[in-house]
Amino acid sequence: MSAERPDALRIEHLDVVYRVGRRDRRVLTDLSLAIRRGESYGLVGESGCGKSTAAFAAIGYLARNGRVSSGRIRVDGHDLATLSAAELRRLRTESVAMVYQDPGRALNPSLKIGRQMAEVFEIAEGLSGGAALARAGEMLTRVQIASPERVLDNYPHEISGGMQQRVIIAMALSTDPTLLILDEPTTGLDATVEAEVLDLVGRLHAELDNSILFISHNLPVVARMCDRVGVLYAGELVEEGPAASVFRDPRHPYTVGLMRCVPAFGRRKDQGRLETIPGFLPAPGSVVGRCIFADRCGNATDRCRREAPPLQDLGGRLARCFYPERAQDLPRESGAGAGPASAGAAGRGAAGPRPGGETARPLLRIRNLSKTYQVSGKLLQAVHQVGIDLAAGETLGLVGESGSGKSSLAKLLLGLSVPDGGGEIELAGEALAGRAHDRSSAQLKALQMVFQNPGSALNRSQTVRRLIGRSLRLVGLFGRAREARLGELAASVRLTPRHLDEKPRQLSGGLKQRVGIARAFAGGPKVVVCDEPTSALDVSVQSAILNLLLDLQRQQQVSYIFISHDLNVVHYVSDRIAVLYLGRLLQIGPSEAVFRGPHHPYTEALLSANPGLEGPAMKRIRLTGELPSALKLPSGCPFHTRCPRKLGEICERQEPPLLPAGEGHAIRCHIPAAELRRLQAGEGEQP
C-alpha cells in the first residue's frame, strides 16, 4: 500500500449532539481517530458510550435529531461536510458499507436473497438481471456459502441467522468498499456461528485489504479481530493503541475496570468475586472541566476533579488520564482469591453431597423429561428424555446453542409448559404437577425464575413496590409485615427506597434485573432458574449481577439452574454443567471435569469457539453444516451430521448412551471417554 493514499476514515475533533426536547445533548466529544488502509480498528465500550453514533456519523447518516456540531470527517479523503447529497450517495454506494447487528432485520423479508443482492450490482455497476444475479452467486461463494444457487432462491426467513449475516457481509463487500463498518456483527449469534462469522471476516480482511471499523462491546472478540482499538467512555475516547498492547497493558483505569469485569477463562466463583465498576455512567454532556471517569475511578485525585486530562501520547498509544502508569494499580473491590465467595464453596460442600456421589436424595430430581410440540402436523422434539439431579446450594450450568432446548427445559421445570407423559420432576422428594397452576403455593415459592430480558419480565404499569409486593402475597404476608419484608428484599438486591416508587421505565437494565431477582427471592426459593440473566446487560453490570446472585446463593443455600451461552460466565458460576444439543443431554458433570475434558465432540467445538482475552485457549474446531431442524432429527446420534470426530456408520444408526467418564461425569458418545481424552490431548493442549 502506498503511503500517499488517504486514510480510509479520518475523524478529527468530532462533536456530535442530539437534540432532546429543547436541549442539545452532546454524545461525542472531541473524537479523533484514523483508520489506515487495510487496517482493522475496534471501537469498544458499553452501551450508551457513543459507539454506534460514531459509526453513523462516519457515513453521514445520523438520526434526524443528531448533528455534527464541530469537527471533520473524511472518508477515503472526502470531507463529508463538503459533499453534495448526490456525492454522499455515491460515496455510500462505492466507498463504505455497513453490517448491522441484527441480520434478520437488515434483509427485506419479502424479497428473495438473489433479488436483494442483484440490486446492489444493478445500482453500483449497472448490470442487468442475469449478470447481476451471477455476480451475487460469486459473492456468496466468496463468503463460503456452499450452495449459492439454493440460498439465492431463498427468502431471508428460510436461512439461519449465521447464513443471513454472511449474506449481509457478501452484500457489503460486493462493491469492494474502502471502509467496512461492522456494528456488533455477531452479537445475536450463537458461539459456534459467531466464531465462524469472525473467521470469515478475518479471512476476507486478509484477502481484500479493506479497512474495517469493528464496533463491539465484547472485548475478547475485538482483541481477536483488530489491529488497533479505541475505548470509548461517555462519548470520549479514553484510550487508543495497538490491540495487543491495550489488552495486555491497559493505561486507562476504565479499560482496566472493563477487562476485570469479564470473568477470565477458567475462573471460578470460589476464586473470589468479580470486579465491578462502581458508580454510574454520567448523562451525556453533564461532565465539564474535569475527568469524565473521575467519579468512578479508584485512582482519581483532586487534580482529576478540577481539570480535564488531555489525550496523552504514550509513544504509539494514547490515554486520556493524568496517571496512565498507575492504571493497573487501580484498587480492587475485593482482595483477589480470598473473596468471601470461597466460603460459599465450603458451605456448599457441607450442605449438599458431592455431585455424582449418589448418597443423599437430590433437591431437584428430573427423570425422563420430554416435550414434543406439534408443528403443522409434524412432531418437534424440543426436549428428549432429559434426566438431571440438582443438590441444595448447587449451580447447574445449562449450555447449548439456540434451539438446543435450554429454555424449553426451563419452562418444563417451572410448569410453564406441560411435559409429555412419563416424565418426572421431583422437588425435595415431592412430585411436581406438570402445570404451575396445579402446584401448591409452597412448591411455587420454592421454584422461581429470573428472566433474560428484565424489560419484558417486569410489568411496565406497576411500580417496583407493587412488582415485588405482589410476589409477597404468595408468601402470605400482608400489611406492615409485607412492607418490612419488601424493604429487606429491596436492600438485599441493593435497591434504594427511592427506587420502590419508580416504574420499570425509569430504571436502567441492571436495576430492572435486580427487581427481577428480588421478585424471584420473595418467597425464599429453593431453586431459581436463571435464563441468560445477564445477556442483555453490559459487562460491568453483568459482573455486579453475578456477584449478587452468588451472594444470595451463599446466604440462602439456593440452587441455580443457570442458562447462558457465555461459557466463561457459566464456568464461573457453575458447580456442574450440562450440555444440550437438539433437546438431548450430550454431556453432564462437574464443571471442572467438563472444561478439562474429556469433552463430547460438541462441547469441544463450543469450547474452542469461546473467545477469551488470553488468546485462543485451544485449537479452533470448525463445525461444518447447519444445526439440523428439530423437525427432521438426524438418525442415530443427533450430532453426527456436524461431528468432526464421527466414527462412521454406527453414529448414523444408533444413538449412543450417556456413558460415565469418571468423577460423576457422563458423555453421550460412541467414542469411549479414554479415547476422547487421548484424541483431545493430542491436538488441543492448552497453553
Add this chain to the structure above:
Amino acid sequence: MSEGTAAPRSLARERWRVALRSATLLTGLAILGFWVVCALFGARIAPQDPYADNLLATLAPPSAAHLFGTDQLGRDILSRVIIGARDILIVAPLATLLGTVLGTSLGLAIGYLRGPLDDLVSRVIEAVQALPLVIVALMALAAVGTSNDTVVLVIGFVFTPLIARTVRSAVLVESDLDYVPAARLRGDGALAIMFIEILPNVLPIVAVEMTVRLGYAIFFVASLSFIGFGIQPPSADWGIAIAENYSLIGSYWWTVVFDAGATASLVIGVNLVTDGLASVFET
C-alpha cells in the same frame, strides 16, 4: 450502560405535556365540551322554549327573533339544536361504554386464554363484521321495540365484537411478554393476570378504541333516529329533525342545515379527540 443513568421523567407527566400541547386534542375537547354543556344546561341556555309551537310563525327564516329560524310547527330551531344534544349525548356514550366493557372483557379472555374458545369467538366476530351493522341494529330494535334503553343495549352489543377484536390483538402482544409467565409463577389465576396484569397495559388502546366507537355511536344513533328507530319524538333530536324536514331543504334550508351541522361537528369533535389521544399514547 451503567446501573443508574438519569431516570427519565415519569410516563404520565410526559403524556400530560404532549396532551397540553396537542392542538388536535384541545380543539376536539373544546367542541365536545361545548355540546356537553348544551346537553347539561340546555334548558337554561336555550333562548326560547324548544317545545313551544307557534303556528303563526312556521318555517320562518333566520332572523333576530329566531337566529336559526323556525320549523314546520314554528318552534325555535336554535333552542331545539341546543336541547337536541341531550339525548344523543346520553345514548351514544352509554352504548359505547357498554360495548367497551363487554368488548374489553371478551377481548382479554380470548386473547389470553387462546385455544378453541378463541377460534370460535374470533370466527363469530368476523361473521358479525361482515354484516351491515345498521341493518342488524334495525332488526334487533324492530324485535325488542325501540326506546333509549334498547338503543343503548343494541348498539352496545353490536360494538362488543368490534372492540373485542382490537383488544384481543393488543392482548396477544402482551401475553408474549415475560411478565405473564412471571405472574403465573407466583400462582396468579387467569382472572388476576387478565385484569390486574394485562389490562392496565392495554388501557391506552382501549381508550382510543372507545373514542373511535363513540364517534361511530353518535353517527349510529343519529342514523337510527333518522329512520325512526332511535330517539323517539317528542324529544328534540337532530336526527329526527333532519328526517322531518329533509324534503323541505330546497326552500327552507335552515330546517335541516343546523341540525346536520350539529351532528357533524359532534362527530368531528370526537374524532379530533381520538386522534389527539392516539398521539398522546404514542409517547
